[in-house]
Amino acid sequence: MNTPIAKTCFVGVDIGTTNVKALALPPDLSRELAHASRPVETLNPQAGYAEQDPEQIWSAFADVMAEVSREVARAGYEISHIAFSTAMHSLLAMDENGKPLSHAIIWSDNRAEPQAAELRGLRADLGRAIYEQTGIPMHPMIPLCKLAWLREHDPRLLRRAAHFGTIKEFLWHKLTGHFEVDYSMATSTGLFDATRLTWSDLALNYAGVRANQLSTPVPTTHQRPLQATVVGGRTGLAETVSLLIGASDGCLANLGAGAIKRGTTTLTIGTSGAIRQTVRKPLRDEQGRLFCYILDDDYFVVGGPTNNGGNVLEWLTEKLTQQDTTTLLAEAETIAPGSDGLLFLPYLQGERAPLWDAHVRGAYLHVDWQHTRAHFVRAALEGVLFNMLSINELLMKETGPTRVIHANGGFAQSRFWVQMLADMAGVPVRLNASNESGSMGGILLTMKAIGLVKTLDEAAKLVAFGETFEPDPKRHRAYQQVFAKWQAGLGKNT
Missing domain, CATH: 3.30.420.40 (ATPase, nucleotide binding domain)
Structure with a gap:
């Protein structure tokens, strides 16, 4: 007896500050096939600091995907695409294999206030020039200022790290084996020239890092297959799954x-x-x-x-x-x-x-x-x-x-x-109708990427x-x- 071919569905994953969530919908968006969530802890080692353990986030993601995979299978579906919506402004150091060398410093961390104040005050002309290139205000939340803080307070880590990136880049590397970042997340770093779609020499010089320490920028519709080492295993994901890099949580919340x-x-x-x-x-x-x-x-x-x-x-x-x-x-x-x-x-x-x-x-x-x-x-x-x-x-x-x-x-x-x-x-x-706008935005971006809708205006009409x-x-x-x-x-x- 032949096994029926499962219908395919899309999953939007939202890597937030307090939770990792995922939503699964069929291509017609007619009903929720699965939903799962796991909490994420924020650490405050001292006043003004806010950090998260990237391995805990990976663990939460793996548990969420395993649960969604089981629910989707029970409904007679299989996952064809997973798209990522991720909180902005995190920064962690990694070695050449993507292993974390630090906790992720997240958006609410204020340790880099002196560096942000410098770019708004004594070096306001530089801050303004970087803002014009990158489109993000000078504030301690942004990786630009966090890297400048590391340059002054932990230069050893700055030299030791082969790679700096966001939580999304850490997860993307574990899933695909590639250091890549979407244009949306890149523009949230304060390091990315949003007109030329490349890393800003002006910002890199101030931050004290090289372009080869950062990920390769790619469009938000960029796709990769799962690397073999993560097929099955704890996530329960099949080798047929295609990963869409997606965008920042703010951008996808608007679309969703x-x-x-x-x-x-x-x-x-x-x-x-x-x-x-x-x-x-x-x-x-x-x-x-x-x-x-x-x-x-x-x-x-x-x-x-x-x-x-x-x-x-x-x-x-x-x-x-x-x-x-x-x-x-x-x-x-x-x-x-x-x-x-x-x-x-x-x-x-x-x-x-x-x-x-x-x-x-x-x-x-x-x-x-x-x-x-x-x-x-x-x-x-x-x-x-x-x-x-x-x-x-x-x-x-x-x-x-x-x-x-x-x-x-x-x-x-x-x-x-x-x-x-x-x-x-x-x-x-x-x-x-759904309060999961980030996950929904990821699904709609997937539909545009694979040609089910021609434009994001058309996608937004499906909400x-x-x-x-x-x-x-x-x-x-x-x-x-x-x-x-x-x-x-x-x-x-x-």
Whole structure:
């Protein structure tokens, strides 16, 4: 009796800061065939440091792929393609065989603040020139500044390492045997000339590394087969699987959210957050405050990231109130918009956009006798969104007005918080049917790479949506006044 030929499916893998996740869908995207997730630990060996163990991330990835492979097989499918969405700005040293010589220094690590400050201050002309080439603001998060920190504080590692790369490059090498990086991730390093599509001599000279210590840049649709050493084994992957290198999590979140057209803004709040638009030509902010990453041929994602998103809610629950999230959100909902004058600046972990200041810290303003725990919670939630909208003000100067927001990330699980966003922004807020926008973006990019769709515009039309939240005009007017006071308070506190 002949064994039936399994139907093929696509998998999008999202290597995030807190979890490694994977989503499997058939080519018609009609249903979820499998989903798996494993947590990733962040290490804080000293104040301002944030690191992750690349081997733990590999282990989480292997477990996720094994689980997805089993679920897909039970459904009568086999995996044909796997695409990667990965958190940006990590840096680890490796030997010539891809073995880690260090932990990965991740985006939230601030040890390179002196180097970033130098490129914004004493050597601002150099910082501006690098920004014009690379499209990424000078900040301690970027590998450019982290390498410069190593040059000063650990030159032995800089000399010893055969290779420097991101978490994606470490995983890609383990899977394929090649040191390669997609254009999207490369543009997030501060080392890549996004116009010439090659490593920037200007940035390399400052960082103190050579081009041959970095990966070969490739398009986001670049594919490789699995190398024989990882076929089967712990991952459960078959030799027929093709790997698509994919892009950064921010770029693929935009694609996976269906946010390709002008006027469509994506707002993501997980642990951190970002607000972005997809444009058809590279953009640069005159003051170097917005990023611009490559997504694909003639598609670029421009916007700004924040350090302070869901981590603020985590701080409220774990450190300020010792109450669960459900309780606090319910209490906050009883308070009127504007929190009776209480304002919150959400800079608990320094800030990227719009301030690009690793030293700035949060504050409650106008604290009054009448303010209760519920006020403090609502003001904090409002502060996170006010900060996001202040980034959007910078973005709209370059791209035009926001007409609709596509929202995703952990915050989208709170209808209350999403409605607050609609009321503040004064535009509709749409949720995706799937909250796994990074994985979905990887799958859509796969479909374009193999010819199932011709363009990313066509791919974005396949995205399914859930609920749309319409703004309340009365609350929007009230929030416009509060936002003006919040911005004034920000100016006095920074």
